[in-house]
Amino acid sequence: MAKRSNGEGSVRKRANGSWEARLVYVDEASGAVKRQSFYGRTGADARKQMQAARARLATGAPVIDAKITVEAWCRQWLATTVAASSRRATTRELYEKLLRLHIEPPPFGRLTLDRVRPTDIDALVLRLREKGLAESTVQRIFVVLRLALDGAVRDGVIARNPASAVKQPSIERAEAQHLEATEVVALLDQAAGTRYYALLRLIATTGLRKGEALALRWDAIDLDDGALHVRGTLARSGGRLIVTPPKTALSRRTLPLAPAEVELLVAHRAAQTAERERAQAEWSEHGFVFTTETGRPMDPRNVLRALTTAASKAGLAGANVHTLRHSAATAWIEAGVNIKAVSTLLGHADIRITADVYGHVSDAVARAAMQTLSGLLRP
Structure with a gap:
């Protein structure tokens, strides 16, 4: 078959008085010669449609859009x-x-x-x-x-x-809900004695995401050096609990542990060892730090339920697990930790995220710094 130039066409008047422009072209994907007709009330209308189709062909687009729903x-x-x-x-x-x-x-x-x-x-x-x-x-x-x-x-x-x-719908960055230190203590006091206490306290002091904390395994924690390595996140998918790698390179991070949290985890590991011995054959070992009574990872929904219950008893309506993370970040900024360091600790993909969420806290810190300097320079 002779090679055709892509986009040959002709225009003719039909018996019913309308006009037809017929485009003959080579389909780039299959190499087949195809024809497409365009109809109009006048020859100019039909020709205009055909010329638009030629322009689409020139850019590699389909001659006409598909009619699939x-x-x-x-x-x-x-x-x-x-x-x-x-x-x-x-x-x-x-x-x-x-x-x-x-x-x-x-x-x-x-x-x-x-x-x-x-x-x-x-x-x-x-x-x-x-x-x-x-x-x-x-x-x-x-x-x-x-x-x-x-x-x-x-x-x-x-x-x-x-x-x-279409302009993407925009949302106003909501001010992160956080608790004062005394409120965090009150919430944790209500969770004390439950199997969720150590988990909630670790989130409150390290700013870990719930999924990151639940995905922790003992081989990711160095109790001697006081360090915790974030290597994944746990979530429910398809009815199963799965651990997936962090979304970004910055989410994969190492966090320092304060001595109190090292003691907390040492005690938690001892309690888990005793629980494993009691469970015997019913124990399913996966290496997770925070588990059920049989060694399986905790369900995020149960963690949320435990937090909500503790918050309610402490009179802190509306608090959730993420509130503890926000509270940690807010406390760091109010203590004078620079926002870049806070962003790194939180594992944010971009420091602008941190600035958007915690900008109001930075303003408060800046005002306090101005007042302090003004006091120092007072004659």
């Missing part, structure tokens, strides 16, 4: 692109949930990709807000949709991503 595409994207990616299992589950609950249902999910416009996405965002979803959730849904449509562009299903023309 948003719902069908999202399922295909999850089953292929996302499944083949290195994303965490928990992230893949989150994508599936957000798409299934908020994007795939009609009316948006019934739209075909070739008909999705930026205004359709704007309307989707408005509907999500009308449902009473938090702005952070709306933003997350938007980001997942944009990723899915990016995949459609990559696969040549559509020429451009309509979400790229």
Whole structure:
């Protein structure tokens, strides 16, 4: 077959009075010669559509967008692109949930990709807000949709991503809820005597994330040098508790342990050894620092329940496990630790995250520093 130049076309008037522009091109993927017709009320209308298609071909885009529905595409994207990616299992589950609950249902999910416009996405965002979803959730849904449509562009299903023309929903960075030192002590006092006390105290003094603390194994703790190595995070995925590597290189970090926390862990290890001896054959050894009565890792939901119970008894409504992490960071900053060091201790991927969340504390420290200097320079 003679080689055709990509994008030959012709225009003709049809018997019914409308006009047809026919484009003949070579499909880059298969090498097959294909034809695509464009119809208009005038020859100029039909020719304009054909010229637009030629421009798409020149950029490597499909001649026309596919008519697959948003719902069908999202399922295909999850089953292929996302499944083949290195994303965490928990992230893949989150994508599936957000798409299934908020994007795939009609009316948006019934739209075909070739008909999705930026205004359709704007309307989707408005509907999500009308449902009473938090702005952070709306933003997350938007980001997942944009990723899915990016995949459609990559696969040549559509020429451009309509979400790229929509401004991402923004959220105001909420001031991190934290407890004063006396309140943390009151909460821990209520947890004393439970199997969760050592875990909660360690989070309160090191700023560990809940999943990071639950993923700790004894080989990641050096009691002689007083150091703790963060090597993973534990979460529930697919009905199972799994440990995955830290999301970023900065999350994989080493934290110093104060003497009191070294003593805490020494006592905790002794108690665990005694518990293992009592359990005998029922014990399942995995090396975790914080376990159930049979050696298995603690369920994050049970930890949250224990914290909520202790907080309620201490009269601290609204506190959660993350509150202890925020409280540690706030205490460090108020004590004069520079924000870069705090960011490193927390394992934040970017110091700007730390500054956004704890900027109000930095302002308080700065004001105190000004007042101190002013006092020193008073005549």
